Each structure stands twice: as C-alpha cells, then as structure tokens.
Amino acid sequence: SIPLSFFAGIGGASKAGVLVKGSNYLETLSQTGYVVFDKTGTLTQGVFEVVGIHHAAMEERKLLEYAALAESASSHPISKSLQKAYGKELDRSRVTEVQEISGHGVLAKVDGISVAAGNDKLMARLGIAAVPCHQVGTVIHLAVDGAYAGHILIADVVKPTAKAAMEALRGAGVEKTVMLTGDVRTVAQQVAEELGVDQVYSELLPGDKVAKVEEMLQQKPAKKKLAFVGDGINDAPVLSRADIGIAMGAMGSDAAIEAADVVLMDDDPMKIAKAIRISRKCLRIVY
Ligand code: ADP
Numbered sequence: 001s002i003p004l005s006f007f008a009g010i011g012g013a014s015k016a017g018v019l020v021k022g023s024n025y026l027e028t029l030s031q032t033g034y035v036v037f038d039k040t041g042t043l044t045q046g047v048f049e050v051v052g053i054h055h056a057a058m059e060e061r062k063l064l065e066y067a068a069l070a071e072s073a074s075s076h077p078i079s080k081s082l083q084k085a086y087g088k089e090l091d092r093s094r095v096t097e098v099q100e101i102s103g104h105g106v107l108a109k110v111d112g113i114s115v116a117a118g119n120d121k122l123m124a125r126l127g128i129a130a131v132p133c134h135q136v137g138t139v140i141h142l143a144v145d146g147a148y149a150g151h152i153l154i155a156d157v158v159k160p161t162a163k164a165a166m167e168a169l170r171g172a173g174v175e176k177t178v179m180l181t182g183d184v185r186t187v188a189q190q191v192a193e194e195l196g197v198d199q200v201y202s203e204l205l206p207g208d209k210v211a212k213v214e215e216m217l218q219q220k221p222a223k224k225k226l227a228f229v230g231d232g233i234n235d236a237p238v239l240s241r242a243d244i245g246i247a248m249g250a251m252g253s254d255a256a257i258e259a260a261d262v263v264l265m266d267d268d269p270m271k272i273a274k275a276i277r278i279s280r281k282c283l284r285i286v287y
Pocket residue numbers: 038039040071074076078079100101102103104105106117118119138139140180181182183184204205206233234
C-alpha cells in the first residue's frame with residue numbers, strides 16, 4: 001500500500017503548481033543529482049522577436065510573408081514568432097505540401113512556389129549556399145524557388161526566474177546543470193553564461209539530445225537521478241528516457257505533458273527545486 005504521506009506530497013506539490021504523476025516519481029525526484037534542460041521555451045520564453053532581415057533578394061516584407069506562410073502549419077515557437085512579426089492575417093489556402101523537418105525547419109509551396117525556411121543545416125541539405133550571419137541570434141534562412149532569398153535574425157529572452165532557478169537547484173544539492181539545444185553555439189553559450197548553467201551542448205538534432213542523455217545516464221552513479229526538463233517540441237523522446245521527465249505545462253506540447261512524469265503547470269523553472277524539496281520532505285516522513 002502507498003503510505004499516506006505520499007498523497008500529502010503529491011497534494012503539496014500540486015498546490016505549488018507541480019503535477020507529480022505518481023508516488024514513485026516523488027522518490028526519484030528526491031534523489032535528483034543532475035538537471036538537463038532544453039533551451040527554447042524551457043529556459044527562454046520561446047517568444048522570438050525579429051531583430052533584423054538581411055541580404056534579402058526581395059522586399060523585406062515579402063520575405064517575411066513567405067516565411068510566415070511557409071511556417072503557418074508549424075507549432076514550433078519560431079513559427080509562432082514569425083506569424084506574430086508578420087502581424088497580418090495569413091491566407092493559409094496559399095500554402096500546400098508542407099513538410100517540417102525537426103531541428104532544421106520547414107519546406108512548403110507558397111502560391112505553388114517552393115519555399116524553404118530554416119537553419120544552416122536545412123540549406124546544406126538542399127544544396128543552397130546561405131549567406132552567413134555574423135550577429136548573435138537564431139537565423140532563419142529563406143530559399144524561394146530554389147534560390148537563396150535572405151535571412152531573418154530572431155532573438156529570444158531568458159525567463160525572468162531562470163537564473164534564480166539554477167541557484168535554487170544548486171542549493172537543493174544538484175551537482176550539475178546542463179543545457180541541450182538545437183540552436184546555434186553563440187546563442188547557446190550566451191544563454192548558458194547568463195544563467196550560470198554548468199555545461200552546454202548546441203546544434204543538436206532531436207536524436208542527438210536522446211544520445212547525449214543516454215551517455216549521461218551511463219556515466220553517472222545510479223543513486224543520483226537525472227531529470228530532463230523540456231517543452232516537448234521535439235523532445236518527448238528525451239523526456240521519457242530520463243530518470244525523471246519534467247514538462248512545461250502551460251506553453252508545452254500535449255506530447256510533452258503525456259511523456260512527462262512531472263508537469264510544471266506555470267512553466268516556471270523555479271518550481272523544479274521546489275518539487276525536489278517537497279519530495280525530500282515527504283520521503284523523510286515516510287522513512
Ligand atoms: P531547441 O533545442 O532550441 O528547442 P529545436 O530542436 O526545436 O530547438 O530546433 C533547433 C533549430 O532548428 C532551431 O534553432 C532552428 O534553427 C531550426 N528549426 C526548427 N524548427 C524550425 C522551424 N519550424 N522553422 C525554422 N527553423 C526551425
């Protein structure tokens with residue numbers, strides 16, 4: 001039978017905005033030694049602002065329109081941000097043959113013309129020479145009708161509590177914090193430095209994130225558990241692979257909430273240390 005204190009623990013956590021899906025996860029949480037984070041939407045807001053449009057082979061507004069249209073079927077934070085930047089209602093009937101390539105970007109036909117919107121990896125896959133961007137930021141390259149058309153530079157901001165969350169984790173005895181991201185190295189390093197994340201790996205494909213977590217799981221002592229925190233856009237497999245998967249509940253995807261063991265109802269990374277503390281208190285009462 002499940003000790004009553006576990007119910008109290010789950011209840012206490014839920015009052016704090018942390019949904020724990022079972023009493024066994026309280027025990028795992030109490031042993032958390034490593035916390036691995038996704039970046040976009042987890043440590044950052046996931047709301048990008050357009051900071052520049054460069055090397056446009058067409059009018060900038062037209063370039064943004066192509067990007068917003070090609071992205072209109074995607075649920076990625078980048079897509080939502082481009083829609084918002086465009087600002088006008090989009091006629092989705094102009095968009096056909098949409099294909100999203102995770103960790104790369106999207107391919108679509110807009111008015112029957114092929115449009116590709118994504119990173120360096122996507123352009124390389126298409127054999128299109130992209131004009132490099134030397135500014136720090138996330139770059140969305142556009143190719144229209146098979147030719148390079150320019151790039152949109154976008155930037156995200158860190159969540160207001162993300163830095164304090166890292167300190168709170170250290171205070172709760174977490175040995176190491178790690179960030180895994182598909183974004184470029186310059187952006188990843190800037191965020192990691194700003195927040196005080198111990199280790200950072202960038203330019204990873206969703207499959208690379210799984211491989212990295214598996215490597216970490218093998219190298220760590222069994223008693224110290226590894227938590228992965230993500231918003232679930234592309235990272236549901238990592239959420240289920242970690243000792244404990246923690247998902248963002250408000251902005252996160254349904255797949256993440258499904259795959260996770262713990263859900264942060266308000267997407268606040270501060271709640272991770274809080275959940276660890278609640279779990280320990282509850283375990284102390286049980287044993
Ligand atoms: P993160 O690790 O930051 O959550 P993702 O794995 O979702 O990032 O994406 C990694 C990179 O792939 C993004 O930084 C972007 O360059 C590119 N990308 C992914 N999805 C899209 C999209 N819908 N449109 C444009 N670029 C995308």
